Amino acid sequence: MKLWSAFYDLVAPHLPGCPLAAMDIALRQAAIAFCEQSLAWQFDHPAIAVEPAVSAYSFAPPAGSVVHAILHAALDGREIGCGTGNCDVTERNRAGRLSGIPLYIFGGTGFLTLVPAPAANGILSLSVALKPSPTSTGLDEREFDEYQEAIVHGTLSRLMSSPKKPYTHLQLASYHQEQFGIKTGAAAVREGRGRTRAPLRTRLMGRA
Numbered sequence: 001m002k003l004w005s006a007f008y009d010l011v012a013p014h015l016p017g018c019p020l021a022a023m024d025i026a027l028r029q030a031a032i033a034f035c036e037q038s039l040a041w042q043f044d045h046p047a048i049a050v051e052p053a054v055s056a057y058s059f060a061p062p063a064g065s066v067v068h069a070i071l072h073a074a075l076d077g078r079e080i081g082c083g084t085g086n087c088d089v090t091e092r093n094r095a096g097r098l099s100g101i102p103l104y105i106f107g108g109t110g111f112l113t114l115v116p117a118p119a120a121n122g123i124l125s126l127s128v129a130l131k132p133s134p135t136s137t138g139l140d141e142r143e144f145d146e147y148q149e150a151i152v153h154g155t156l157s158r159l160m161s162s163p164k165k166p167y168t169h170l171q172l173a174s175y176h177q178e179q180f181g182i183k184t185g186a187a188a189v190r191e192g193r194g195r196t197r198a199p200l201r202t203r204l205m206g207r208a
Contacts, residue, residue: 001064002144003137004028010152015159017166022159028132030154030180031139034147035131036068038187041143045126050075055102055117057124059110064136069129070112073105076122080105080114150183 004027011023035041045067048057059067070082081104102114114124132139139151153176159165160173 001138002141004139006138006144007148007152007155010148011155011159014156014172015167018159023155026155026158027151028134028136030151030158031136031143032131032134033154034150034180034184034187035129035143038147038150038184038191039069039071039129040147040187040191041065041130041140042071042191043128043130045128048124048126050114050118050122050124052120053117055114056111057114059112059128061128061130062140064133064138065130065140066110066133067107067128068131070105070107070126071129072127074125075102075114075118077125082107147183147187150180150187153177153180153183 004024005020007027008020008023011027012018015023043061043065046060050057061067073080073082078101080102102116102118104115106113106115112126130140138144157173157176157180160167160169160176162168
């Protein structure tokens with residue numbers, strides 16, 4: 001993992017008088033926004049052992065990250081849908097109970113929920129999109145190497161928008177925000193944003 005300090009040489013020259021702590025916060029916020037919008041930080045999640053009648057399972061992302069979206073899910077090789085909040089949960093729950101096989105998966109804050117709860121043991125395979133956690137101290141090396149320019153633009157936009165600072169520059173802030181959007185969009189295309197994915201939503205689901 002690359003620490004936020006690895007970005008200093010790229011942002012500090014444009015931000016005279018900016019405290020390093022403020023840079024760290026802005027870098028983290030920009031990296032989170034980039035990962036949320038681009039889904040560029042993709043990760044093959046460790047297999048999860050599914051148990052009968054147990055519907056909720058915790059995510060296990062790398063240190064310093066959290067799961068932002070479920071890109072693909074399969075139970076014992078059988079693909080299951082990922083929740084976006086636009087499905088008939090009651091109907092899927094009824095159909096699943098008839099077969100005993102979960103037909104849908106919802107992501108929550110740190111956990112996922114199978115709908116309905118499985119009737120047998122199984123192995124759940126997941127592909128997910130990650131983002132830095134709110135307390136992260138850096139970014140995955142691949143994302144740093146490939147997407148640092150977008151994150152630098154996002155950071156400069158945030159800090160240059162700060163009022164009454166030595167580095168305040170609203171015109172440049174607007175420029176950097178535009179560049180952040182362009183490069184984030186390009187990253188989304190590159191990583192195949194058109195594939196099925198489900199941004200996480202907190203949802204309370206009981207056991208079957």
